[in-house]
Amino acid sequence: xxxIDRDWHFVLGAQDPEMREIQRVIxxxxxxxxxxxxxxxxxxxxxxxxxxxVVRVGPDQVxxxxxxxxxAPAVFVECTVLGAEPAVRVDHHxxxxxxxxxxxxxxxxGSSLGQLLRLLEREPTETQRLLAAGxxxxxxxxxxxxxxxxxxxxxxxxxxxxxKVMGRTLSDVVEGILDAAKRVKAHHDSELGESRFLDPTxxxxxxxxxxxxxxLPIRYRELLPEGVLKEMYKGGTPAEVERFMAEHEAxxxxxxxxxxxxxxxxxxxxxRMPAVAGREVDG
Numbered sequence: 001x002x003x004i005d006r007d008w009h010f011v012l013g014a015q016d017p018e019m020r021e022i023q024r025v026i027x028x029x030x031x032x033x034x035x036x037x038x039x040x041x042x043x044x045x046x047x048x049x050x051x052x053x054v055v056r057v058g059p060d061q062v063x064x065x066x067x068x069x070x071x072a073p074a075v076f077v078e079c080t081v082l083g084a085e086p087a088v089r090v091d092h093h094x095x096x097x098x099x100x101x102x103x104x105x106x107x108x109x110g111s112s113l114g115q116l117l118r119l120l121e122r123e124p125t126e127t128q129r130l131l132a133a134g135x136x137x138x139x140x141x142x143x144x145x146x147x148x149x150x151x152x153x154x155x156x157x158x159x160x161x162x163x164k165v166m167g168r169t170l171s172d173v174v175e176g177i178l179d180a181a182k183r184v185k186a187h188h189d190s191e192l193g194e195s196r197f198l199d200p201t202x203x204x205x206x207x208x209x210x211x212x213x214x215x216l217p218i219r220y221r222e223l224l225p226e227g228v229l230k231e232m233y234k235g236g237t238p239a240e241v242e243r244f245m246a247e248h249e250a251x252x253x254x255x256x257x258x259x260x261x262x263x264x265x266x267x268x269x270x271x272r273m274p275a276v277a278g279r280e281v282d283g
Contacts, residue, residue, distance in 0.1 A: 007072055008074065008087065010031060010075045012036065012077050012079065013036050017131055018113050018135040022112065035066075038052050041055070048078060048079040050082065051079055054067070075090060076088075077091070091112060098115055100260065101260050104133075111133070127157070130154050131157070134157070140262070141154055176204070177209045179206070179210070180213075184218055193240065194217040196218070198219070203222065208232075211234060215235070217235040217236040219233045219244070230268070232265045233257070236262055245257055254266065
């Protein structure tokens, strides 16, 4: 997957550090882009695969109507616009995606950012390598399985992003991640092969990041604002993730995830949009 025509239009999924960088790179190439939208608003992590249109969201965070030209080839980046077919899909969340089965040792090929850079025939910067590893296989990256990625630099980069978006200090985030890692280790059940945090009221703030830093599988539950209970499994082997998925599928629940990237999730109640696994990833 190399080379791109200048008249192609990019449609971008939900926001996270990797998607922010993807948008910056596309801008630097002066290529057309828009955000996947549903109901006139930019898609969230849980609706990006059920978009019904596109918008442009500027620095003021206000979505403005946009149009996806019907004859122009489109590149869907971690999203789907209903009724439209892309010329190229840049993704690693669902079976058939270019990066779905790519192991951590080849994280640049697996990550969406890496796929984009290859399309544009650009070499990644050190920061882009950190972003790609953190998004594609966070636990593996923290455990040194991604060539050329320093776990300490990865921690600093991700903690800095969390501090910015959450309005916390960098030191508070780093301390939170390290504390969560200690709690994950303390809760680890060798018979179950995982640490469990099943009470949504007792989840450490930086649990997922801390578990990835500790290198241990976790199962935890969160109560979403709309009253739906979400259960997640992160950091496991493909076989462990598949067992989690099979367990909930047998109970009649919709399950999403990627065994190759070490995560899966389900919802215990309510009708959910197809989930964007990139925002429900390993960490």
